[in-house]
Amino acid sequence: MRVPxxxxxxxxxxxxxxxxxxxxTIQRSKGWAxxxxxxxxxxxxxxxxxVWREIQGAYRQTAxxxxxxxxRPIVNMLILSLVFGRMIQVPSDNVPYPLFSLAGLLVWxxxxxxxxxxxxxxxxxxxxxxxxxFPRLIIPIAGASSGLVDLGAAFCVFFVALLLYRMPLRVExxxxxxxxxxxxxxxxxxxLWLATLSVKYRxxxxxxxxxxxxxxxxxxxxxxxxIVPESIRWLxxxxxxxxxxxxxxxxxxxxxxxxxxxxxxxxxxxLVGMIAGAYVFRRTERTVVDLL
Amino acid sequence: xxxPAVQVDRLSKRYRIGRSLVQGADQPRPLRWRASPFGQLAxxxxxxxxxxxxxxxKEVSFEVNQGEVIGIIGRNGAGKSTLLKLLSRITEPTxxxxxxxxxxxxxxxxxxxxHPELTGRENIYLSGAIxxxxxxxxxxxxxxxxAFAEVDRFLDTPVxxxxxxxxxxxxxxVAAHLETEILLMDEVLAVGDAAFQRKCLGKMGDVATQxxxxxxxxHNMVAVQNLCPRAxxxxxxxxxxxxxxxxxxSHYLSTAAQTQMERVWPEPASAPGNEWVxxxxxxxxxxxxxxxxxxxxxxxxxxxxxxxxxxxxxRLHAGxxxxxxxxxxxxxTAANDRDPQVGTNGLPAGLVRSVCHVPAGLLNxxxxxxxxxxxxxxxxxxxxxxxxxTVDITDLGTRRGSRYVRxxxxxxxxxxxxxxxxxxxxxxx
Numbered sequence: 001m002r003v004p005x006x007x008x009x010x011x012x013x014x015x016x017x018x019x020x021x022x023x024x025t026i027q028r029s030k031g032w033a034x035x036x037x038x039x040x041x042x043x044x045x046x047x048x049x050x051v052w053r054e055i056q057g058a059y060r061q062t063a064x065x066x067x068x069x070x071x072r073p074i075v076n077m078l079i080l081s082l083v084f085g086r087m088i089q090v091p092s093d094n095v096p097y098p099l100f101s102l103a104g105l106l107v108w109x110x111x112x113x114x115x116x117x118x119x120x121x122x123x124x125x126x127x128x129x130x131x132x133x134f135p136r137l138i139i140p141i142a143g144a145s146s147g148l149v150d151l152g153a154a155f156c157v158f159f160v161a162l163l164l165y166r167m168p169l170r171v172e173x174x175x176x177x178x179x180x181x182x183x184x185x186x187x188x189x190x191x192l193w194l195a196t197l198s199v200k201y202r203x204x205x206x207x208x209x210x211x212x213x214x215x216x217x218x219x220x221x222x223x224x225x226x227i228v229p230e231s232i233r234w235l236x237x238x239x240x241x242x243x244x245x246x247x248x249x250x251x252x253x254x255x256x257x258x259x260x261x262x263x264x265x266x267x268x269x270x271l272v273g274m275i276a277g278a279y280v281f282r283r284t285e286r287t288v289v290d291l292l
Numbered sequence: 293x294x295x296p297a298v299q300v301d302r303l304s305k306r307y308r309i310g311r312s313l314v315q316g317a318d319q320p321r322p323l324r325w326r327a328s329p330f331g332q333l334a335x336x337x338x339x340x341x342x343x344x345x346x347x348x349x350k351e352v353s354f355e356v357n358q359g360e361v362i363g364i365i366g367r368n369g370a371g372k373s374t375l376l377k378l379l380s381r382i383t384e385p386t387x388x389x390x391x392x393x394x395x396x397x398x399x400x401x402x403x404x405x406x407h408p409e410l411t412g413r414e415n416i417y418l419s420g421a422i423x424x425x426x427x428x429x430x431x432x433x434x435x436x437x438x439a440f441a442e443v444d445r446f447l448d449t450p451v452x453x454x455x456x457x458x459x460x461x462x463x464x465x466v467a468a469h470l471e472t473e474i475l476l477m478d479e480v481l482a483v484g485d486a487a488f489q490r491k492c493l494g495k496m497g498d499v500a501t502q503x504x505x506x507x508x509x510x511h512n513m514v515a516v517q518n519l520c521p522r523a524x525x526x527x528x529x530x531x532x533x534x535x536x537x538x539x540x541x542s543h544y545l546s547t548a549a550q551t552q553m554e555r556v557w558p559e560p561a562s563a564p565g566n567e568w569v570x571x572x573x574x575x576x577x578x579x580x581x582x583x584x585x586x587x588x589x590x591x592x593x594x595x596x597x598x599x600x601x602x603x604x605x606x607r608l609h610a611g612x613x614x615x616x617x618x619x620x621x622x623x624x625t626a627a628n629d630r631d632p633q634v635g636t637n638g639l640p641a642g643l644v645r646s647v648c649h650v651p652a653g654l655l656n657x658x659x660x661x662x663x664x665x666x667x668x669x670x671x672x673x674x675x676x677x678x679x680x681x682t683v684d685i686t687d688l689g690t691r692r693g694s695r696y697v698r699x700x701x702x703x704x705x706x707x708x709x710x711x712x713x714x715x716x717x718x719x720x721x
Contacts, residue, residue, distance in 0.1 A: 025389065026391075049418045
């Protein structure tokens, strides 16, 4: 399905819109259709509303409300520090373990929440999808992006912790948005694939929890990369989150090494996964309603 | 010259239905997923057998001119909703093509995308965006939407606290203020109270006069006849008839396919019943004196039952219970209501026929279910058949004051009135 001349809808004046009559052609699309990015741009406001709905809806009628956004990273950090920092004495590259783990948790939480929401988004929004048309890609994108708010809150916690440990702000922190983007792409890639699968197989609902748990142990969230044996580092780096977490620790805390080859690999894998995921998703989306 | 706004050319939609579903499939139901994951995995690679394919829509072609309001009628599962789903791009056709000239707004169900935790105000923006409206557009229409929905006092209340009426009003209001050239509507008027239904239909009338094209799917024949000059009747996925709505509606009604007006069991052995009684035939028809063969509010009806009495000398008699579609009993009646002697005399073994006469001007426009009862020894129910018959009573709108929408009420008796002008004191003589 293609919408040839629909790009002028953002024009606020009705008259201008009417001058451009558009024709929608409805027929079976063959092969790999385009990603319809223009259509998504058209509906960017909806993307904003959906992200906001995800966040707002989640915290309404909770006693702690938005405080949950701050509470979660704090509690996570405290537990990790107690268990892995104190009891198991996991090395943390000469940085206080709470800061070390929090830097990893920041981006890991963002990634895993996004991937989870993305994976569940299609089934969760079925009632809307089956009633009205809009570019379906918006749904997993909104799911994955809604974690940005959580990330912002977690960063506040991190900076407070930084202050408490009297650690300096670093110039390298300007790289954070880029690393965050890679993490977003990574969660979107996983979200897209799983959302596509979830339409046919509800097993995804359960599988996603295990998958993310396994990925967490295979990523340097609670331990440093330095304890991973050299011989399997290359395999380890195939997980894009390895590069991202390393990048975060380097930018925020100055833990060497600075991201290099791992980061490039992470970006490439993420891009491939995301674009392939988007195409697979688009292919399913045409008749997704029929599968329910 | 008028340009077509919607051109549909041999549009078809095929569904593959699960094998286990085939026997009882009254309605097109897409793939069902069974408990066994591997069976399901295997079946998705197997080519669909002939018996698994269901054409929800087959080679449907028609054109709708710009500014035209066209009704789409047909019984449940005929393919009306599939057609709207294809036109609103919710799913893709299997073959064929449709061209829509202009922006399309679809209203397939009210409240689409509402989030219960968000307030009315927030939901207006959200559902506007889902329907493809831009923020500026919603802002421009905001006051109008709120006024139409009559929810101004509750704008900042989460919609989960709304009454169902308020919820529906708000949802319809947002959609009705969409400014698209083409509007697709599916049965949204089946909800809400009568006053609001009227308001919605009025709004639809306005929409039509603004030169916008409307495709209106409905079971409400009165609304279709009044709002749509033309109608398309869809049956078994194909266009059965297209033309002036009065004609199409009356042809559609005369088939009365969605109801069960007569059932016959030829052999006592296989007929429903028990050791006392077996049912041979049940049926409802207009009385011989009725002018029309349609079952309308103004048609006197005859409810007939024929049953075999199996045990000579048993004292049996028949009864009926009429219920609404949602199981509210409208009335019960039995063959001995007027004459207590009926049912006290023993019957010979063999076929017994009873007819009950239901006067005109009693039932409302509605679907009624009719239950058959057989009594023994005057009072004891020995046999009962739920949904023995299903009747669709229609309103031809002949009664003065009847409007587009169904009047509420389980019955709609035609009563005698006397109205006398008494004059006011001081003005006499």
